[in-house]
Amino acid sequence: MNILVPHNWLNDYIKTSASPEEIARFLSLHAFSVETLRQAQGKKDELVYEIEITPNRGDALSVQGIARELRAILSWQGISATWVAKPQGKPIVGEEKYDLKVEIKDKSLAPRFSAIILDNIQIKDSPEFIKQRLEMVGTRALNNVIDITNYLMLDKGQPMHAFDYDKILGAKMIVRESRKGEKVITLDSVARELPEGVIVIEDGKGRLIDLCGIMGAKNSEVDENTKRVLLFVQVYDPVRIRKSSMALGHRTEAALRFEKGIDFEGVVPALWEAVNFLQGEAHAKVASQLIDILNVKITPKKVTVDYAKINQVAGVEITKETVDKILRDLGFVADGAKVIVPSWRQDDIDLAEDLAEEVIRLYGYDKLPDKLLTGAIPRQTADSVFGLEDSARGYLKHQGFFECYTNSSTSPAMAGRGAIKIANPLSEDFSYLKTSLLPQLVAVAEKNQGYAEKVKVFELASVYLMRKNDLPDQPIRLGLAGRGVEYLEFKG
Secondary structure: OEEEEEHHHHOOOEEEOOOHHHHHHHHHHHOOEEEEEEEEOOEEEEEEEEEEOOOOOHHHOOHHHHHHHHHHHHHHOOOOEEEOOOOOOOOOEOOOOOOOEEEEOOOOOOOEEEEEEEEOOOOOOOOHHHHHHHHHOOOOOOOHHHHHHHHHHHHHOOOEEEEEHHHOHHHEEEEEEOOOOOEEEEOOOOEEEOOOOOEEEEEOOOOEEEEOOOEEEHHHOOOOOOOOEEEEEEEOOHHHHHHHHHHHOOOOHHHHHHOOOOOHHHHHHHHHHHHHHHHHHOOOEEOOOOEEEEOOOOOOOEEEOOHHHHHHHHOOOOOHHHHHHHHHHOOOEEEOOEEEOOHHHOOOOOOHHHHHHHHHHHHOHHHOOOOOOOOOOOOOOOOHHHHHHHHHHHHHHHOOOEEOOOOOEEOHHHHOOOOOEOOOOOOHHHOEEOOOOHHHHHHHHHHOOOOOOOEEEEEEEEOOEOOOOOOOEOOEEEEEEEEOOOHHHHHO
16 A cells, blocks of 8 residues: 655654655665655645555555654764654543433454544634645545544544534444445545445434445535534554455545554544644534543563574574664563553554564665575476476367466356355356366357358366355366367267
């Protein structure tokens, strides 16, 4: 996944003497590939980094995440890089005159649920710097409430949502899994029919008001008439969010972050920052207690630092002092022979080998020595299955057959009895997994009959057979088809 990071936004977190070109080079060498460094659209004096983030690094899907990495890298390179501390004050609390009842049917759906109600909201345009930054990363500015939720998602990697509190009927939220066939109209005005198991929120009157972690519902959106807002920040089960997003064929910026894992400790600080902003820019007043439901106990993860292992993997001696400095710069805290993993890396760091990777990438792959392999070349062991497949392919090709590679998915007409239906097919023509090779092979033979008198094709591939309460069986099959070929010739 690629993200856009404006250079001036990065400067909110880190002050450095490094030039934008140096920043791009060091990030590419030690962390993430900077695909481009270009001028912001319509702004000649603004530069934007396009950065490719690896799938395991959800913590870096934000300006703050990139700044953390950059500070550690520049520190190791001996370049000045000062972290800009931001005040973390709580908002001014007003009269607690509104309430929200929350019921979570399954605690695993939402490990953390945080929300607060704001009154006296004045909907208007956001400050110019917010609108400009959103524009530079391709996000359309709407109003001060919606914009701050998008801004903080991009800034801190923490998705959040704003509901019109008065549209939450019964002042109640029920977090549950969807039932098959339920429907909701999302903020993009699309009516979506839900499969079973999508995390949704139902209000006190049974209406679905949120497609959790993906997109809010139209019936609870903030508009120009909104006076009270429920700010909503949460942590969802990443696996369920990904499955739901894929099943619906609807990928959003929020879903991409939720499915990678969210910093559990960043939830409430992000909420307070949004409240502080709206108190200043929308004249909001806090009108409820902080709702903060913790459904899982998070204990800091500790991993043993194996210095010998790090040197073995690196193939070069890296001193203990160097290892300790690199880990400290990356946010790890020493605890005897172990280090405490920072909250934003809880989903990524588990083993001593993970620590070795962190140390070596900052140390520099370019500093590792080039060594030729020594010793005897290991003999390749024969694989009877692959050997048999290769023999079959070779024989059939010598007999004049052409090998085909057809799609593993097929249409309902070709699917056959008991075929497995795909949850989110690209189209109806590819909505089932094939149970036989023959229908598609026959179609290939028919399609090619006008190009030659004889058509002989084969395919060696897996088919997909349903098994009760289990993944499908995938046996390998050999299929042959032909036109204009004598039966005895085809039989062999």
